[in-house]
Every structure is written in C-alpha cells, then in structure tokens.
Amino acid sequence: MDEADDPPERTGDSTAPTDGPALAVRGLTKRYGDTVALDEVDLAVDDGEFVAVVGPSGCGKSTLLRVLTGLEERFEGRAAVDGVDVRDGGSDAVGMVFQEPRLLAWADVRENVAVGLPADVDPGDPAARDRVDGLIETVGLDGFAESRPGELSGGMAQRVSLARGLAYEPEVLLLDEPFSALDQLTKYEQQDNLLDVWRERGATVALVTHDVEEAAYLADRVVVLGGQPGTVETVVDVEADRPRERTDEALLTARREITDALGV
Numbered sequence: 001m002d003e004a005d006d007p008p009e010r011t012g013d014s015t016a017p018t019d020g021p022a023l024a025v026r027g028l029t030k031r032y033g034d035t036v037a038l039d040e041v042d043l044a045v046d047d048g049e050f051v052a053v054v055g056p057s058g059c060g061k062s063t064l065l066r067v068l069t070g071l072e073e074r075f076e077g078r079a080a081v082d083g084v085d086v087r088d089g090g091s092d093a094v095g096m097v098f099q100e101p102r103l104l105a106w107a108d109v110r111e112n113v114a115v116g117l118p119a120d121v122d123p124g125d126p127a128a129r130d131r132v133d134g135l136i137e138t139v140g141l142d143g144f145a146e147s148r149p150g151e152l153s154g155g156m157a158q159r160v161s162l163a164r165g166l167a168y169e170p171e172v173l174l175l176d177e178p179f180s181a182l183d184q185l186t187k188y189e190q191q192d193n194l195l196d197v198w199r200e201r202g203a204t205v206a207l208v209t210h211d212v213e214e215a216a217y218l219a220d221r222v223v224v225l226g227g228q229p230g231t232v233e234t235v236v237d238v239e240a241d242r243p244r245e246r247t248d249e250a251l252l253t254a255r256r257e258i259t260d261a262l263g264v
C-alpha cells in the first residue's frame with residue numbers, strides 16, 4: 001500500500017480504462033475548511049481484490065470512498081478507478097453503497113432497488129424485474145417488495161440500499177458500513193452473500209467497516225486508518241484460505257494485528 005501505483009497517465013479518449021490497479025490513490029489529501037479529513041493517503045487495490053478499510057470515527061473512511069466515486073471534486077493528489085481518473089468524471093464501472101441508505105421515500109422496495117439498474121436496462125423488462133426480485137430475496141426481504149421505506153426497520157432499509165448497489169453489477173464495488181445496522185445472524189448471512197457476489201462476478205471490493213471481525217473474515221487485506229487526519233496506519237494481510245471458517249486461527253491473528261494497530 002505504501003508503494004501504491006500511480007494512477008496511470010492517459011492519452012486520447014479521456015474515459016477509456018487502462019491497465020493498472022482497480023483503485024489507485026496517491027498522495028490524497030482532502031480538507032473541509034480547516035479540517036483535514038485525509039492526509040497524504042496512498043492506496044492501490046488490485047483487480048478482483050477484496051480490501052476492508054477500518055479506523056476510528058471521523059478518520060476519513062467515508063471521505064475516501066466519496067473521492068473514489070467522484071463525489072468530491074476538491075482534493076489534492078490523485079485518485080483513479082479502473083484506470084479512469086476521478087477528475088475526468090470517474091469510472092462507469094464503480095458502484096457505491098452509502099453509509100445512510102438514502103432511499104426514495106415515495107417509492108417501494110422494488111422501485112428503490114431498480115434505481116440501481118444500469119441506465120441501459122429497462123426496469124419494466126421482465127428479466128430486469130426478475131433480477132431486482134432476486135436481489136430482494138438475496139438480502140432477505142422477500143415479502144417486502146411493495147413496502148415503502150417508512151415501513152422498514154433501519155436494518156431492512158440498509159439491505160434495500162445494498163440490493164440497489166448490487167443491481168448495478170459494478171466491477172468495482174465501494175461499500176460504506178453496509179451491515180452496521182444488522183443483527184449478528186443477518187450480518188453473517190449478508191457477509192456470505194457478498195462473498196458469493198464477489199467471487200461470482202470477480203469484482204473488486206472496498207468495504208468500510210467498524211467491525212474488526214468482519215474486516216478479517218471478508219478481506220484479503222485490511223487497511224487501518226488512523227486519525228484525525230486520516231492516514232494509513234498499517235495494512236494487514238489476512239492469510240486465511242477461502243472459503244474461510246470464522247474460527248480460523250489466521251483470522252484471529254489478523255484481528256489481533258488490526259486491533260493493535262487501532263490501539264484498542
């Protein structure tokens with residue numbers, strides 16, 4: 001991570017992806033007025049890799065994802081997704097699940113998930129409808145397709161948001177604490193669903209979490225941010241074979257390394 005590849009220089013077509021890491025961040029500094037949210041952060045995530053980002057509240061985890069999604073225009077340094085510099089509008093290949101569900105209050109669950117379908121997919125198309133209903137089932141919300149956000153619990157709304165993010169089928173999936181409102185059993189189920197999606201699609205995933213156990217179970221590498229301002233404290237390699245057992249000794253070792261780095 002300390003040796004993050006530079007986002008590749010591009011010539012010609014400004015949105016054409018180039019070879020290189022799926023996520024490339026170099027010298028990223030983000031300020032909000034006098035607040036330095038991120039300070040000289042370097043990060044490179046390979047194609048198909050699963051990376052988790054942990055760190056104390058306010059250390060800049062959401063800010064990092066927002067930069068990568070192209071939602072933050074003013075920052076220093078460079079950030080690229082799938083070889084496309086975020087300053088050039090970012091990559092179409094990226095999908096994001098936000099920390100707050102951000103659902104459309106007047107639309108039902110099915111319509112909210114369908115919002116995530118790619119622009120060229122007609123939501124009225126039977127295949128698209130099947131895809132949406134399949135995702136609703138995957139996140140454990142069958143029977144709620146016609147419910148509105150106001151009728152859902154926080155954990156249910158979070159799962160609608162997750163299904164909406166998956167509907168896009170992005171090559172690079174950015175997830176900001178997607179399971180934080182879930183009970184333990186549902187959380188375990190959704191973590192395993194996410195691993196299935198990651199494996200089946202060969203997607204690249206960057207997942208922000210406060211849950212050290214979750215980070216170690218899911219990720220190939222765990223980036224520990226310290227802060228504020230957010231800087232990369234250390235990167236922990238999780239050396240457990242997949243599929244993983246939650247009780248694997250290697251996961252416990254990784255968890256210890258992460259909590260040590262967090263100073264817990």
Ligand SMILES: Nc1ncnc2c1ncn2[C@@H]1O[C@H](COP(=O)(O)OP(=O)(O)OP(=O)(O)O)[C@@H](O)[C@H]1O
Nearest residue numbers: 032035037056057058059060061062063064099228
């Ligand atoms: N829009 C904004 N305007 C001003 N300051 C902001 C804004 N967004 C974030 N910040 C500040 O930037 C810092 C990092 O915020 P960020 O939301 O990225 O933290 P985080 O690591 O995601 O925290 P949490 O774990 O609580 O979600 C914080 O000090 C926050 O107050």
Ligand SMILES: [Mg+2]
Nearest residue numbers: 061062063099
């Ligand atoms: Mg956050």
